Amino acid sequence: MRHLLFPSALLSMALLSGCATTAPATGSTLHGDAAHPAQTQGWVETRLFFGLGLVDDASHGVSEQGWRAFLDAEVTPRFPDGLSVLDVYGQWQGKGQATPERLRSKMLVIDYPDSPANRDKVEAIRAAWKQRTGDQSVLRVTQPAEVSF
Numbered sequence: 001m002r003h004l005l006f007p008s009a010l011l012s013m014a015l016l017s018g019c020a021t022t023a024p025a026t027g028s029t030l031h032g033d034a035a036h037p038a039q040t041q042g043w044v045e046t047r048l049f050f051g052l053g054l055v056d057d058a059s060h061g062v063s064e065q066g067w068r069a070f071l072d073a074e075v076t077p078r079f080p081d082g083l084s085v086l087d088v089y090g091q092w093q094g095k096g097q098a099t100p101e102r103l104r105s106k107m108l109v110i111d112y113p114d115s116p117a118n119r120d121k122v123e124a125i126r127a128a129w130k131q132r133t134g135d136q137s138v139l140r141v142t143q144p145a146e147v148s149f
Contacts, residue, residue, distance in 0.1 A: 035081035036149035044114040045145035046122050048138055050129055051092055051103040058104070062133060067106060074128040075108065078121040084109040094136055111147050 053061015062070075075083065090105035108125075112118045126138040 033149070038148055040113075040145070040147040042114050043111060043145045043147050044142050045109065045111045045147075046140060046142045048108040048110075048122070048126065048140055049088070049090060050106045050108065050138055051090060051101075051133075051135060052106060053104055055089070055102040055104055061104065070129065070132065071108075074125055078125060079110050079112065082111075092137075111145050114144075 050067075051061075052063075052067060071085065086107045086109070088105045088107045090103045091100040092103055093100035110122070122140065122142075126140060129135065129138050
């Protein structure tokens with residue numbers, strides 16, 4: 001059986017093929033700043049997830065002021081060039097727990113040149129949080145990142 005394309009189908013195909021073009025990349029607004037490069041190679045993005053306490057019990061756990069104090073003391077000195085913090089909802093089922101805990105949480109996002117020194121800084125942040133709160137874990141997700149400022 002032979003399939004025929006009608007003019008309306010040809011027009012649709014032409015319009016769709018026009019959608020497949022890639023828009024030109026826009027350039028960086030900052031140039032020559034090592035902390036905020038126009039283009040990067042060898043950068044990564046790390047997301048860290050911090051549990052602040054149970055969703056249903058805001059009176060216990062880490063307060064917003066406690067979080068900011070941790071950020072000021074442990075994170076900002078290690079990554080002063082910039083970072084992002086998002087409020088997120090999380091669930092965690094620790095060792096020996098029958099059900100997951102629903103947690104107030106923060107997600108910290110840091111983009112940086114991948115190096116042993118910077119990875120050590122990330123690990124120091126995780127260790128400081130666990131020491132301060134007694135938490136078993138701080139989830140870390142690190143992926144390659146193409147960054148431009």
